[in-house]
Amino acid sequence: MSVFYLVAFLSIFFALMTIFTKNPVHSVLYLVITFFTLSIHYILLNAQFLAVVNFIVYMGAIMVLFLFVLMLLNLNAETEPMKSNLVKIMGAVAGMCLIATLLGAFRVIEPSNIIVQGDADVGLVKNLGKVLFNEFLLPFEISSILLLTAMIGAVLLAKKEDRKA
Amino acid sequence: MGAIITLSILGIILLYFGLYNAKKALLPTALIGLLVAIGFYVSQWNTVPDPIFNGMVVFDHLAISFSILCIVITGLILLLSKEYFRTMSEHIAEYYTLILFSLVGALLVNCYHNFAMLFIGIEIMSVALYILVGIRKNDLASNEASMKYFLMGAFSTGFLLFGITLMYGASGTFDLVGLRNYVNGVSAVSPLFYGGILLMLCGLCFKIGAAPFHFWTPDVYDGAPILITSFMSTVVKIACFVGFLRLFSTVLVPLDGFWTPVLLTIVVITLFTGNITALMQSSFKRMMAYSSISHAGYMLFAIVAVSVSSGSSMLVYASAYSLASVIAFGALILVKRRTGSDNFESFNGLAKRDPWLALVLSIAMFSLAGIPLTAGFMGKFMMFNQAMGAFNVTLLVLAAINAAIGVYYYLHVVVNMYFKAPAAQEEKGLEISANYKVVLTIAALLTIVLGVYPDVILSFL
Numbered sequence: 001m002s003v004f005y006l007v008a009f010l011s012i013f014f015a016l017m018t019i020f021t022k023n024p025v026h027s028v029l030y031l032v033i034t035f036f037t038l039s040i041h042y043i044l045l046n047a048q049f050l051a052v053v054n055f056i057v058y059m060g061a062i063m064v065l066f067l068f069v070l071m072l073l074n075l076n077a078e079t080e081p082m083k084s085n086l087v088k089i090m091g092a093v094a095g096m097c098l099i100a101t102l103l104g105a106f107r108v109i110e111p112s113n114i115i116v117q118g119d120a121d122v123g124l125v126k127n128l129g130k131v132l133f134n135e136f137l138l139p140f141e142i143s144s145i146l147l148l149t150a151m152i153g154a155v156l157l158a159k160k161e162d163r164k165a
Numbered sequence: 166m167g168a169i170i171t172l173s174i175l176g177i178i179l180l181y182f183g184l185y186n187a188k189k190a191l192l193p194t195a196l197i198g199l200l201v202a203i204g205f206y207v208s209q210w211n212t213v214p215d216p217i218f219n220g221m222v223v224f225d226h227l228a229i230s231f232s233i234l235c236i237v238i239t240g241l242i243l244l245l246s247k248e249y250f251r252t253m254s255e256h257i258a259e260y261y262t263l264i265l266f267s268l269v270g271a272l273l274v275n276c277y278h279n280f281a282m283l284f285i286g287i288e289i290m291s292v293a294l295y296i297l298v299g300i301r302k303n304d305l306a307s308n309e310a311s312m313k314y315f316l317m318g319a320f321s322t323g324f325l326l327f328g329i330t331l332m333y334g335a336s337g338t339f340d341l342v343g344l345r346n347y348v349n350g351v352s353a354v355s356p357l358f359y360g361g362i363l364l365m366l367c368g369l370c371f372k373i374g375a376a377p378f379h380f381w382t383p384d385v386y387d388g389a390p391i392l393i394t395s396f397m398s399t400v401v402k403i404a405c406f407v408g409f410l411r412l413f414s415t416v417l418v419p420l421d422g423f424w425t426p427v428l429l430t431i432v433v434i435t436l437f438t439g440n441i442t443a444l445m446q447s448s449f450k451r452m453m454a455y456s457s458i459s460h461a462g463y464m465l466f467a468i469v470a471v472s473v474s475s476g477s478s479m480l481v482y483a484s485a486y487s488l489a490s491v492i493a494f495g496a497l498i499l500v501k502r503r504t505g506s507d508n509f510e511s512f513n514g515l516a517k518r519d520p521w522l523a524l525v526l527s528i529a530m531f532s533l534a535g536i537p538l539t540a541g542f543m544g545k546f547m548m549f550n551q552a553m554g555a556f557n558v559t560l561l562v563l564a565a566i567n568a569a570i571g572v573y574y575y576l577h578v579v580v581n582m583y584f585k586a587p588a589a590q591e592e593k594g595l596e597i598s599a600n601y602k603v604v605l606t607i608a609a610l611l612t613i614v615l616g617v618y619p620d621v622i623l624s625f626l
Contacts, residue, residue, distance in 0.1 A: 105356040138218040139281040146289045149266045153296035156259050
């Protein structure tokens with residue numbers, strides 16, 4: 001249990017650091033650490049597959065993408081979008097309302113609930129595979145269309161037009 | 166299921182046609198594929214609608230009738246596309262493929278029986294559209310529309326997913342029947358479930374463009390190529406509504422005390438925002454964008470006052486609305502090609518130069534405004550009837566006021582066409598290709614037939 005509290009503290013701490021640092025590159029690096037702590041959470045929850053995917057995809061691929069984009073963008077004080085105080089206050093109020101609502105909902109859940117506990121071993125790769133290729137076979141197959149669509153789109157948008165429009 | 170597989174394979178075949186430069190064969194093949202898909206659906210009509218593939222999809226009458234409507238509308242839009250894409254780019258095959266894939270997503274949303282399918286369907290539909298909206302790479306408005314649609318779409322998907330997660334957390338299932346058993350079975354529904362309902366409501370309202378989640382709609386509909394706008398505002402919107410209706414009518418009816426006030430507020434805001442802003446527009450395309458927001462408000466009546474007849478009312482309204490939209494956007498393409506602008510003024514004096522086009526467009530506008538003898542009237546009538554059945558008189562009065570506002574801006578176009586003099590230098594009529602004539606005539610005839618004899622559709626559901 002103490003491991004959980006340590007990791008939970010670290011993830012909240014680094015998540016806050018992501019928001020509060022001025023330098024965008026530092027911000028992204030803190031985000032990487034946040035994702036790492038989340039991966040540890042998944043392992044603590046016995047969800048190995050999720051932990052590995054989170055580690056490879058989020059920490060690896062997406063974060064590298066973030067860093068590249070940040071380097072390509074020319075970030076400085078002039079290009080920063082306008083942030084008026086009113087917008088900040090409105091954002092804070094709206095965010096707090098959402099947090100209050102969700103916390104209110106979470107507070108009344110009983111954690112011993114059978115559904116919340118579920119099958120503790122379901123996150124292991126073998127069990128997940130069994131569910132994915134039996135019960136969820138159709139969504140799994142159909143996501144191929146989603147990926148194909150995204151691929152066609154990426155090529156279409158990146159390809160140079162020969163003819164002048 | 167056969168239809169979905171056919172259309173997926175059809176998309177890939179069209180990609181190969183593009184590879185081997187068989188551009189002439191694209192349209193005929195696509196249309197044949199759509200006909201085959203309709204055939205599959207029709208043949209399924211009399212079978213027992215049991216959920217198949219471990220309860221992933223169900224082909225009941227609701228799914229089949231709306232799927233056929235989506236396919237027919239896509240067919241009409243593809244017929245209009247013949248010359249349209251050629252002026253834009255070389256990669257026509259890819260556009261056809263993306264439209265077909267988007268249609269596959271819409272069909273999946275129509276028949277989902279498990280949240281996994283709802284999510285994948287909405288994603289396939291949206292991802293294809295993000296690209297289609299931005300296919301005019303050199304046009305800033307198109308780029309902006311694509312970017313906005315992508316960001317807003319991703320954001321709303323987040324809401325949807327979070328809602329699904331909370332509902333799963335409460336009930337332990339993604340399956341609609343499982344969820345219904347949960348709602349009916351437990352003594353006190355978990356608070357998580359209520360949070361889930363609200364978040365799903367937000368996500369779905371984003372997708373259908375209901376106020377206050379409508380801010381992306383005008384810019385995206387305005388910036389996208391006209392043909393894509395017509396696809397978005399018809400097929401995609403209809404599919405999202407079916408998803409909406411299926412969730413609320415199968416699962417959430419026992420909890421209506423919780424969500425009805427929320428949805429009612431959304432409906433009223435949507436009606437007023439859509440209609441009053443549409444009144445202010447000077448561009449026909451933007452007016453259609455706002456009018457599509459207000460039509461989303463009318464269609465939500467079927468969900469606010471959900472009952473056994475909700476499906477058929479929505480089917481009539483959706484058919485009327487999408488047929489009229491196809492005509493309106495088709496006519497706009499023709500007019501814009503000649504005058505280069507999509508303002509109301511470019512319709513001035515159209516009746517003299519081209520009486521046929523003016524007549525067809527008038528029918529569409531009458532239908533959108535809900536004037537008797539057109540399909541739009543039957544749609545509005547059934548929706549109001551739906552609200553009346555729930556004794557929701559306030560809503561009815563507000564809706565009637567909005568319908569009256571609507572008449573003004575729809576007839577604006579008709580007045581311009583018949584009673585305003587055209588700009589002097591444009592004397593010659595439009596060259597209208599056979600495709601446009603066929604599509605617009607079919608759509609106009611269907612609009613009249615539905616308005617006079619709505620039983621042709623009503624008997625289905």
